Amino acid sequence: MSNEVAVNEALGIVNELLLITKDAEDSLKSARNWGIFDLLGGGFISGLIKHSKINNARNCMDEVNALMRRLQTVLGSISVPQDYSINIGGFATFGDFFFDGTFFDGLMTLKILDNLNDVRDLRQRLLLLKDKLTNFRYNS
Numbered sequence: 001m002s003n004e005v006a007v008n009e010a011l012g013i014v015n016e017l018l019l020i021t022k023d024a025e026d027s028l029k030s031a032r033n034w035g036i037f038d039l040l041g042g043g044f045i046s047g048l049i050k051h052s053k054i055n056n057a058r059n060c061m062d063e064v065n066a067l068m069r070r071l072q073t074v075l076g077s078i079s080v081p082q083d084y085s086i087n088i089g090g091f092a093t094f095g096d097f098f099f100d101g102t103f104f105d106g107l108m109t110l111k112i113l114d115n116l117n118d119v120r121d122l123r124q125r126l127l128l129l130k131d132k133l134t135n136f137r138y139n140s
Helices: 003-039 044-075 091-098 102-139
Strands: none
Touching: 003 044, 003 102, 044 102
16 A cells, blocks of 8 residues: 555545544533532433443444554554544442442533543544644655
């Protein structure tokens, strides 16, 4: 595969990644908003919606990992991290539904914010990679 073809394919993958991470970011922002509403007394339904948004973000990150593996194959010797996930679950999710109180609502909101920051950081890295690939394509 020529460098030009590899760069074009990598750019296509990065563009897909940017779309998917935007969807994950939007889902996490919505989950954050529902989490704040839940903190203010939203109840069971707001908790369900919040967790639905978290699950959507989790599914997006599964797609991100698959695309990152493809990107690694295309880029070859350039190392690409491939373990992105939404780190919300287990006991915190159980407690959010079972105890449904301020402590667990706050804990979930903090976890959502941490993951939102991670997704935003990934998007910034992808934008930098896109710029580098674009510059490489035009300078080759």
